[in-house]
Amino acid sequence: MENPPRDHDLVIYGATGFVGELIAAYLATHAPAGLRIGLAGRSTARLEAVRSRLPAAAHAWPLIEADSGDTGSITALAERTRVLFTTVGPYAKYGLPVVEACARAGTHYGDLTGEVSFVREAIDRCDALARSSGARIVHSCGYDSVPSDLAVLLLHQAAEADGAGALTEVQLVATAKGGISGGTLDSMRVQVDGMRSSAALRSLIADPYALSPDRVREPATPQPADAGPVSRSGDGLWTAPFIMAAANTRIVRRSNALQDWAYGRSLRYGEVMGVARGPAGAVIAGATALGLGVFAGAMTFPVTRRLLDRVLPAPGTGPSAGTRRKGWFRSQVTALTEGGHRYRAVAAGPGDPGYAATAVMAGETALALALDGDRLPRVSGSLTPATALGDVLVQRLRAAGHTYEVARLA
Structure with missing residues (x-):
């Protein structure tokens, strides 16, 4: 069976969280027109409240209800977006189903984790999957690290x-x-x-x-x-x-x-x-x-x-x-x-550094994954900011100040 079409270029999962909303606000200001961005989380009502506080460019963004405890909803989310950036932590409690869904679907993934044990388990469970599907799994895309x-x-x-x-x-x-x-x-x-x-x-x-x-x-x-x-x-x-x-x-x-x-x-x-x-x-x-x-x-x-x-x-x-x-x-x-x-x-x-600056780092990481595929290193699997994004992310962050x-x- 063929995978369903990708309805979104980029989804912020955990948009109702403190950092998730900051990243969404950054993207609403800096993402190019026409990029199909969605906001995902466990509650549509809370997502609507967040969206109402964002700059006007975000007011038409679609809202997706998804829960990492519900494998079906996370699988559907990963299959319908090209890039998923998650702020839902602690990652050791909530993160592995999201990584695995992206690795299986060939969906590029980014997060803000500083949890070494989570990254190790994600590598062991999902690196081979991501390499076979072509997904870039990029951990620690904020002030960590x-x-x-x-x-x-x-x-x-x-x-x-x-x-x-x-x-x-x-x-x-x-x-x-x-x-x-x-x-x-x-x-x-x-x-x-x-x-x-x-x-x-x-x-x-x-x-x-x-x-x-x-x-x-x-x-x-x-x-x-x-x-x-x-x-x-x-x-x-x-x-x-x-x-x-x-x-x-x-x-x-x-x-x-x-x-x-x-x-x-x-x-x-x-x-x-x-x-x-x-x-x-x-x-x-x-x-x-x-x-x-x-x-x-x-x-x-x-x-x-x-x-x-x-x-x-x-x-x-x-x-x-x-x-x-x-x-x-x-x-x-x-x-x-x-x-x-x-x-x-x-x-x-x-x-x-952990919030305003991290929103810039995470936002530019997500945009690089969504827009710069032809300029990124030709790698897939469980990666790091340097190996997945390298000079492209350096250039983006310089341009962002x-x-x-x-x-x-x-």
């Missing part, structure tokens, strides 16, 4: 063009201003609960090559700890552990392996959070590291978890419009090559 993944790709390209040798020591220093949403916290809860109950999951999360396409072939190169000690960089900036490092570093290492370790088999890649300079910076970095440790511990134990749940944002809520507007991010990545040369890449942009630049230092 677009700036990290594209910045390292640019470093590799610059070093390769100069004949400077493979990358060896690479470190990202993240600085940002923004807030946090209830949905992000809900994903964190699911991951913490899974690790608490499963030794196998704890082992997976601890593996720096957890997302490798071929774990046996990975080099024995030791990787920096995700929660390394407080330290001071060469320019005097004090750094602390970066909460997103555990996800981002594994995406970057998967990108390397998917390209036959083109970045270098001796690549050591780590991420930290930049805090401040001078004596005050040391104090703030220490306090930040301590606070992250206390928060992680509090999320682990039921009694303290219940106390946190009373004060933290609930699912479906997030930073105010003012907070999102005033936010920003800057990821500076320095690299040393086998030839002894040094490079620096910068990925930066305006807006709260984000910075992606690389320079040789020595």
Whole structure:
């Protein structure tokens, strides 16, 4: 039996969620006329409410009722769109049926996950399906992990063009201003609960090559700890552990392996959070590291978890419009090559990184999948932003006002 016709070019699944509505609003402003965009979620009434708040260009967009718990509705949704971008999390609870439906239907897929265990399971269950159907399954298309993944790709390209040798020591220093949403916290809860109950999951999360396409072939190169000690960089900036490092570093290492370790088999890649300079910076970095440790511990134990749940944002809520507007991010990545040369890449942009800036990253990812197929790398299967979209996404994000630049230092 032939597949039904594709009624939509692009569907945002989870459009009634906090980030889903932000992405829909971005597309309503930036998608070209004629692109057939739909909004999907569990409730038509809630979808109608969201659509009414969007710019006028979205007011005729069709609404699709679908639930990841209903295999038939998700299958029908995947079969009738060319690209599906989902914000429905926690992905470990709701995401796998969506990935599988897209992989079977040959539908390109994007998400915002930072859940390593979910990505691993999606790879194991759906990579072969997607490669056979031609679907591009692209995980982590927001602040997790677009700036990290594209910045390292640019470093590799610059070093390769100069004949400077493979990358060896690479470190990202993240600085940002923004807030946090209830949905992000809900994903964190699911991951913490899974690790608490499963030794196998704890082992997976601890593996720096957890997302490798071929774990046996990975080099024995030791990787920096995700929660390394407080330290001071060469320019005097004090750094602390970066909460997103555990996800981002594994995406970057998967990108390397998917390209036959083109970045270098001796690549050591780590991420930290930049805090401040001078004596005050040391104090703030220490306090930040301590606070992250206390928060992680509090999320682990039921009694303290219940106390946190009373004060933290609930699912479906997030930073105010003012907070999102005033936010920003800057990821500076320095690299040393086998030839002894040094490079620096910068990925930066305006807006709260997890929300306003992520809406740009996700929106441009979705548009690239929908419109730029002839310019994208000729690959399918379970991919990363760098391997699925590469320079096309870099160009789109630059045009959208984000910075992606690389320079040789020595």
